[in-house]
Amino acid sequence: MEPTDERTEPEPTFAGETVLVTGAARGIGRACAVRFAERGATVVGGDRLDQSETAATCAGLPGAFESVTADVTDPAAVEALVERAADTGRVDTVVNVAGIVAREPLATHDGEPWERSVAVNLTAPFRIAREAAPHLRTTGGAVVNVSSIYGQIGAAERAGYVSTKAGVEGLTRALAAELGEDGVRANAVAPGFIETPMTEPYAEDDAARERFRERAALKRLGDPEEVASVVSFLASDDASFVTGETVLVDGGRATVE
Structure with a gap:
């Protein structure tokens, strides 16, 4: 088949549906918001950061994007965020x-980073799932949580991050077990090293970036869009019999010693 320069428009897989995405201001969250909007969804993005760039990227796409300022550690903000999504x-x-x-090395750990990690990485997804559950039961919807490869393989000086991401995978399985009888599926993705603003401090120079590349079987770093594509698959009918799973999106990092 001869190559073509013509672009194929994404199929409106989520037309008429509403998708709530937290952390939508940048990185993986923004990529997820854009992907769902490309495929026709109304996306409600919740973030404490400015989401104007996400909104601008989504403008003109088949779906729509609405920005809601929300600190996911605030129970009242979580409730308001879910209510806004339900208002659609x-x-x-x-x-x-x-x-x-x-x-944070254990020797100097004062507890605050741990508490903050638990609040953002684990308690917030629980609260959002709890608030959204009645609506998801009505639609037979899906929950997709973003974990991390470090929730499975561990990392020094990251006790809070590793523990909470492992907890996210446990939460995902618990949600799958409890909500499954109502047709609600819950899955997670565990990214490896993805180039986002959050990971920039850990690949601050060429040597560090090369180490991360070498640790992956594919010998490269990942893009947020590559995670978003798996997220959208897990949310779609193509994954209608998949629940309670964590899918590694790590370029083979877990397979390389």
Whole structure:
């Protein structure tokens, strides 16, 4: 077949559906918001950061994007965020992306980074899933949580991050077990090193970036869009019999010693 320069428009897989995405201001969250909007969804993005760039990227796409300023550690803000999504008439998918990572050796750990990691990375996804569950039960929707490869393989000086990401995978399995009888699926993705603003401090020079490349079987770093594509698959009918799973999106990092 001869190559062509013609672009194929994405199929409107999520037309008429509402997708709630946290952490939508940048990185993986923004990529997820754009991907769902490309495929026809109304996306409600929740973030404490400015989401104007995400909104601008989504402008003109088949779907729509609405920005809601929300700190996911604030229970009242979480409730308001879910209510705003429900005001569209339905909630079909919840994508929990918002997260933080902190480097803190045990010897100097004062507890605050741990508490903050738990609040953002684990408690927030739980609260959002709890608030959204009645709406998801109505639509037979899906939850997709963003974990990390480090929730499975561990990392020094990242006790809070590693522990909470492992917890996210446990939460995902618990949601799958509890919500499955109502047709709600819950899955997670575990990215490897993805080039985002959050990971920039950990690849601050060429030597560091090369180490991350070498640790992956594909010998490269990942893009947020590559994670978003797996997230959208797990939210779609193509994954209608998949629940309780964590899909590694790590370029083979877990397979390389």
